[in-house]
Amino acid sequence: MKFVTLATATAMLASSAGLAAAQQAITVNIGSSHPEQNIWVYAMKNTFQPEVNRILEAAGEYKVDWVESYAGTLYKFTDTREAVMDGIVDVGMVGTVWEGANMPLQNVTYFTPFATEDHKMIIEIFDDLSANLPELRDSWAENGMVHLSSLITDSYDIYATFPVNSMKDLENRKLNAPGTSANWLRGTGATPVDGALTTYYTNIQTGVTEGTLSFASGILPTRVYEVAPELTRVGIGSMYFGGIAANKDFFDGLPEPVQAAFREAAKATSAAHGQYVEDLATRALKEMQEAGLTIHELPEAEKTAWVNGLPNIVEPWLEQTGDAGRVVLKAYFDALRARGAEPLRSWDEGL
Numbered sequence: 001m002k003f004v005t006l007a008t009a010t011a012m013l014a015s016s017a018g019l020a021a022a023q024q025a026i027t028v029n030i031g032s033s034h035p036e037q038n039i040w041v042y043a044m045k046n047t048f049q050p051e052v053n054r055i056l057e058a059a060g061e062y063k064v065d066w067v068e069s070y071a072g073t074l075y076k077f078t079d080t081r082e083a084v085m086d087g088i089v090d091v092g093m094v095g096t097v098w099e100g101a102n103m104p105l106q107n108v109t110y111f112t113p114f115a116t117e118d119h120k121m122i123i124e125i126f127d128d129l130s131a132n133l134p135e136l137r138d139s140w141a142e143n144g145m146v147h148l149s150s151l152i153t154d155s156y157d158i159y160a161t162f163p164v165n166s167m168k169d170l171e172n173r174k175l176n177a178p179g180t181s182a183n184w185l186r187g188t189g190a191t192p193v194d195g196a197l198t199t200y201y202t203n204i205q206t207g208v209t210e211g212t213l214s215f216a217s218g219i220l221p222t223r224v225y226e227v228a229p230e231l232t233r234v235g236i237g238s239m240y241f242g243g244i245a246a247n248k249d250f251f252d253g254l255p256e257p258v259q260a261a262f263r264e265a266a267k268a269t270s271a272a273h274g275q276y277v278e279d280l281a282t283r284a285l286k287e288m289q290e291a292g293l294t295i296h297e298l299p300e301a302e303k304t305a306w307v308n309g310l311p312n313i314v315e316p317w318l319e320q321t322g323d324a325g326r327v328v329l330k331a332y333f334d335a336l337r338a339r340g341a342e343p344l345r346s347w348d349e350g351l
Contacts, residue, residue: 023063026258031069032093033077039217039277040093040151041070044244047272048091048149051265062258080242085144090250091262094145096242097179104321105139105328109239110180111317112329114307114344116336117155119238120274125335126150126240127270133331135324145245146252148266151273153215154281156181156236159224160211161204163296164232167305176200176212183313184213184236188306200224217277220284225293234298234306244269307344314347326351 030049032041049066056062075083081099084092096106109115109122116122130136130147140147158164160175171189176199182192193209197218203209204227211228213236219225244266251259289295298306318325333348 023060024255025063025065026254027065027067028091029067029069029089030091031074031083031089033072033075033080033083033095034093035071037221039153039273039280040095040241042276043149043269043273044091044093045070048244048265048269051268052261055261055264056258059257059261062255062261064258081143081145084245084247087247087250089247091148091244091246093151094242094245095151097239099242100180103139103143104317105136105324106240106242107180107317108325108328108332109237111183111314112332112343112345112347113156113184113236113310113313114303115237115333115347116341116343117235117237118341119152119154119277121336121339121341122152122238122240123150123270123274124339125332126152126243127267129328129331129335130243133328135327139324140243140245141248144248146248147243147245148262149244149269149273151241151243152277153239153241154217154277155238156184156213156215157234158211158232159200159214159219159228160230160232161228162210163230163294164234164298165296166299166302167309173211174209176203176209176214181213184310186311186313187309197222197224201227204228216281216284216288220280220288225288225291229292230294230296231288232296232298234303304344310345 030044032044034041036042036045052064056064069089074088077095078098080092080094081102083089084094096103097110100107127150130140130150162169164170167188173190174193175185175190176195177185177192178194178196185192193203195203195212197214200212200214201222201224204211204224212224214224246262314329318329329348330351333343336343
């Protein structure tokens, strides 16, 4: 009896050893320009990697050895595209918002403000379009990447030293509005000043600016609310920021089961990212109010005046992107309306 038990145990150990030996290890370098706590990175570390591990472990054929380079240890925010495209990392966060020259099609939301505040809808739309709309899918491929999961912001509002009760309150004010978001202030009388989440606090504290256009999940960790204690909810909207992407040569060289695991894990990552941003934005508003932030709502009539008073800010983007831009713009607004969104301005009118 003892002999049979021992033999059985030995066979089980041998079987386990054989299974482990048969599981081929693949090294994947993953990284970002931002820390793991950042909204665009959190789901990479806490959902994408564990989910790939879970899927592959269940299949038993492959496993991934992750080499992590988060928090800008290999590259900064200005180099996210190059880092993935050139294979500095195999998988990384790519901020297309900073790639207006190389990946302009991905920035359509920044040229069409007041479309929707539903960031989960934005994720759903761009996961679909990035995989199935040739203009967007091919743009990623032309830059040597495969889009896996969409990254977004919660809705932009005004954090300032003053409340905004009417459009007149913006006249002669200086607000941090980096990059394309500067267009959102055209015709308002406010002066946009370049900057980033890391500079807003000092800019406002020293009087360089009097506030910023930003979003709750970014304002809380940077404590900007301490120097800009008046939040005016204006609903400029949620924006598609970029994506988690894989180097195309690397991805194409992966075994099919691993590619499938990446894509399946990417779906879970999109869902987790959307929920994390929702939870963080809700918590941010609560904690900032407890710390002294006052919340105001811009009256609907004033919001309408703002939206209708903007020049046709999408036109220069269309001139830059040509026919491909028209296809992307139409597909984006068709997708918004199909999901029940009611953009405050039809930026796609006339296409």
